Amino acid sequence: VQPSSISADLEFLASELMAGRNTPSPELELAANYLLSRVQRMGLQPGAAGRWFQEYPLERTRMSTESRLWIEVGDVRLEHEPLTGYLLFDRSRGTFAREGACVGIGDGSKPTLAALPEGTLEGLWAVARQRPEHLQSVRRRLQKSGAVGLLILSEETREDEKDESSLTATTRKALDGNVSLALPAKIGGDDAPVAKSRRRKREPFPILGLRPGATARLFAEFGSPDCAPGVSLELRVHAERVVDTETLHVRNLCALLPGSDPGRAADVILCSAHYDHVGVRRGETYPGADDNASGTAGLLALAEASVARGPLDRSVLFVWLSGEEKGLWGSKAYCQDPPLGPGLRVVANLNIDMIGRTRAEDLYITPSADHEAFNPFAGLVYELAPAEGFGPLISQDEFYSASDHYNFAKLLEVPVVFLSTGDHPDYHKPTDTVDKLDVSKIARVVRLGLRVLDATPALEFARAEATR
Ligand SMILES: [Zn+2]
Structure with missing residues (x-):
């Protein structure tokens, strides 16, 4: 996991050029294309039923x-x-x-x-x-x-x-x-x-x-x-x-690392981060460096490291979601019709959102051990976080419904875990800028994610109905 490569991704994603990556916006599409070019070079496979992108429709109504x-x-x-x-x-x-x-x-x-x-x-x-x-x-x-x-x-x-x-x-x-x-x-x-x-x-x-x-x-x-x-x-x-209605499309990027065990490769561990932010408001760009260029770049680093390490028994799907800030749209669209190949099903979700701020030892988790949705997959984080220098995990159960993992839990009914480095005064402000990020902390969260993935072969996931 290379902090320098994470920095380069952050600089681009949170740059003025990206205009805050609003959903929908030309800049969001530019960000998606950037992510595509990154994953294509890694040697991952298209993860949306043979395509890189899942497209989903938005409707724009405008008073004429x-x-x-x-x-x-x-x-x-x-x-x-x-x-x-x-x-x-x-x-x-x-x-x-x-x-x-x-x-x-x-x-x-x-x-x-x-x-x-x-x-x-x-x-x-x-x-x-x-x-x-x-x-x-x-x-x-x-x-x-x-x-x-x-x-x-x-x-x-x-x-x-x-x-x-x-x-x-x-x-x-x-x-x-x-x-x-x-x-x-x-x-x-x-x-x-x-x-x-x-x-x-x-x-x-x-x-x-x-x-x-x-x-x-x-x-x-x-x-x-x-x-x-x-x-x-x-x-x-x-x-x-008189209202004019127009249909637009936005995209989730899906990149697959197929599993190596024929008995388990149909099981998909879905790792997600949203790449959108809130755009420009009253002429001011909201760069969204922590929210969620950090998780977006972190997921690229996790994908890269996963390819370098080689496949797990199960398949791992990396999904960069759009529309999160508008109401978890990208994950909702994903869950309504998961674009997986025949027989494949999502068995768990690791979601990262805002992973580059606060004290070096602070890591926030939901569902925490106290939450009713706590599960063995989330348990791995408790087990492995000390190895990356994190202190006792801090519950963020009050944010259980605040990011995309919530849809995976609710709509696909799979175990989820959501990691973040917590709230800060620059949250959803024009001051959420790259210079305030702790890139080595992002790298540590990514390495923890990799450790969690590496530990999953020991877990059994419930054999629910295939999602398609
Ligand atoms: Zn976010």
Whole structure:
């Protein structure tokens, strides 16, 4: 395990050129291609059913410029543009159009809405003069009572709305595009834990806030309406949101070191690290040197050392996952449809994420010996960590669901172990830079990983159903 080679990988992966390796981004693809060129030279085999990459789909929805909001008073129609004229306070996805007359809802509070006679809001736009408190519960109540949307006509910017960037965040996000994981429902239906757990789609319910300038113009023309609860207003609102949907693909890189024992080579020990990070925010690059260029480079070093040592009885699969920061997308996609050859099955997962910081002797583990998911594979880490100079292992069971091993445990039901060198003040900050990494510590974590792999022939893994 060469610290100098780890350093070279780190320098590239956490460089400004990588722009924080956001999922999806051109830089993430560049990082994937870099990793591919590294593993190809090692003499590993393509590990995604004969290919190097597992691709999985994302969906980007973007509010189109064809979207419209107009407010009519008599024959006069005032049209408003998103961001400058009005803001979105809902996260409705998908295309819809809502038109209707308006009725006031006062402050929109629970008692106010409860006091309205049944059917008052049916088919109408609810209108408030201020953004109601507890907007999401207000939305639920309005939606239940048959309102088609909520329009907020605020004449001034409230104290708690003065932070322009948080006030406009939802609107800017809708215009820039929301990206989500778009896994197809697995064929066969019942054994599709991922597809089943996807949230039920909610009916869109527009919550639109006219900005003070636009509200002032409206009121200047037509007088300011009393938005008393249940009182009809001389306004008609037409809101039409046109959403363009685009499918994108991102990749997990899979490199296989086939096992040498014909009786065990179908068993796959999967070693993983996510290579994505959070990208650029407000013009600042988040290099993600520890999170997780360290694990990405560490996994390259582990793969390289594994090839040099020669095959184990079982196969070892090295997987560089994308989309972790967005919600463990890469591992979710992997587990929904593991792209292994026929008969192969994952029997265990070693995941490394953030392995280059904190004191030399500190190593964090989950599941720890106290965790219900503790297993003999994780037990090897306890046994072997002292040989690499680590002190008593520190539990990070509070992060058991925080990285990709969680999906392997939950969806593939295999023993997992997650190693990290722990949290630090630069976590998810632009200051998570390469110069702060302890490269010799990364090398020690890698050597520990190698020791763990070397010790696995003594373990039996439960003979679960083949994953494919
Ligand atoms: Zn991470």
